[in-house]
Amino acid sequence: MPLRETEAIVLRTYRIGETDKVVSLFSRQFGRIRGAATGAQRPKSRYGGLLEPLTYIHLWLYEREHRELVRINSAELLESFFDMQRNYRLQLAAQYLAEVGERFLPDREVNERAFRLFLAVLRGMKWSGEAERPLLYFNLWMLKLGGFMPPVTQCTQCGxxxxxxxxxxxxxxxxxxxxxxxxxxxxxxxxxxxSILLDGLSHTPLDTWLHSQAAAPVVREARRPLETWIEIAAEKKLVTLEALADEA
Ligand SMILES: [Zn+2]
Structure with a gap:
């Protein structure tokens, strides 16, 4: 089997037995995949603790015929979003991104724009220390890229x-x-x-928005309908939403 490589963002990890992990990844070259990482729980594993949620890595892997799981060979750090998660609200926000990634991104479907969205949102949170606007932006663009975003400035029934x-x-x-x-x-x-705010965000890069004035109070309110629509589109309840709402 040839060794393949890709950039990826770790979404979630699952411990398997005493030593191994299964890792859910959003990869740039293959879309959302799951991989087996042998020995990843060992203190001196060759993955060096990089297989942690929301870490942006370069990854080498083997595809295995007729197997759903790829085999992860090695990983190298591109960018860590670990330190920002010491802020509890950013930690909850990061868990929400990972959950939406897992529930909403189709299996093995390459999506370069969604990959860039993930990176932009994580980086926006990291440098601004703010969760609200990056989350709203993430929801809006995940819906848009999935083809679920309705026109927001008009009533969907009478216009x-x-x-x-x-x-x-x-x-x-x-x-x-x-x-x-x-x-x-x-x-x-x-x-x-x-509706005006959401419409404007379709034409504004996240960084530009974060660099402008502080978040308007309406940002938090604007997030709720989008979260609801993501749940409808994904046909699943999102478990991280409750914690995110309690904390608000
Ligand atoms: Zn109407």
């Missing part, structure tokens, strides 16, 4: 502009509706300016 009105959303359908069109399925709402 009316939402800026003046509250925008309503619910657990069953992706998209906002206006106060005229809402029914019992759309039980939650955000101010109309959330």
């Amino acid at each position: 009316r502009a939402l800026a003046e009105d509250r925008a309503y959303y619910g657990n069953e359908a992706i998209g906002f509706v206006c106060s005229e069109c809402r029914d019992s399925r759309y039980s939650r709402s955000v101010p109309g300016d959330v």
Whole structure:
């Protein structure tokens, strides 16, 4: 079997027995994959503690015929996001990124834009020390890149502009509706300016946004509908969301 290489972000690791690990990875060249790392739990393993969540690594691996798991041969550090996770809120945010990556990214589907999004969001959190705007940006672009993001400035039912009105959303359908069109399925709402904020983010790089003025209070409110839509699109409840909301 030929030795392959790729850049990757570690999403999650699972201990197998006393010495080994299975690692869930978002790789640049192969998409989301899982790999077996023999001896990774040993104190002096050749992976040198690099197989930890959200570490950005260069990876050498063997594909195995008819096996789902690749075999990880070795890894080299490209960038660590470990220190920033001493901040508890950033730690929760990082766990959320990893969970969405695992639930939302299709198996073995290369997605260069999503890979760059992960890096931009992790780096944004690292240098700014802020979780709120990077998280909102991540949610918005994961939905967009997955083809799930609805138009946000209009009611998805009647097309009316939402800026003046509250925008309503619910657990069953992706998209906002206006106060005229809402029914019992759309039980939650955000101010109309959330739709303007979300629309603006489609044209603003994260770094530019983080370098501008401090986060508006509406940023946190704007995240909720997107989290709900990610759960709808992934057809799964996200377990890290509760901790992230409690901490808010
Ligand atoms: Zn409407």
